[in-house]
Amino acid sequence: MASPEKVFAYPWADIYRLYVAKVERKGRTVEELEEVLTWLTGYDSEQLRTFDGDLRAFFAQAPAMTPHVDQITGVVCGVRVEDIEDPLMQQIRWADKLVDELAKGKKMEKILRG
Structure with missing residues (x-):
């Protein structure tokens, strides 16, 4: 597994492209x-498609993280997202968890915890 600093330095554009490929492969839409x-x-x-920076900057500059993050629970890469201690890594894994749920066909109202 890559070190946290390497993960934080991944360009958002690369991660976004991987997310798009994953959900489209599973029959979901951009x-x-x-x-x-x-x-x-x-x-x-538009901001998601054009953000020019790494994951650290992407989450640091996020306009408004949902107040419902405490409802994002489960396992990503063998780790419970609610137990991740590093705040930035937890934010990254929240995104991964939501994208995984989308790719697995979960209903949007369940993914959005509402």
Whole structure:
């Protein structure tokens, strides 16, 4: 596994492309992906597509993290997201968890915890 600093330095554009490929492979749409990421971060679709920076900057500059992050629970990469101590790594894993749920066909109202 990559060190946390290496993960934090990944360009957002690369991660976004991987998320798009994952959800499209599973029959979901870019619009659904962007709805999930907007709910989590407050970025709009255009900002998600054009953000120029690494994961550290992406989450640091997020316009409005959802107040419902405490409802994002479960396992990503063998680790419970609610137990991750590093705040930035937890934010990254929240995004991964939501994208995983989307790719697995979960209903949008369940993913958005509402």
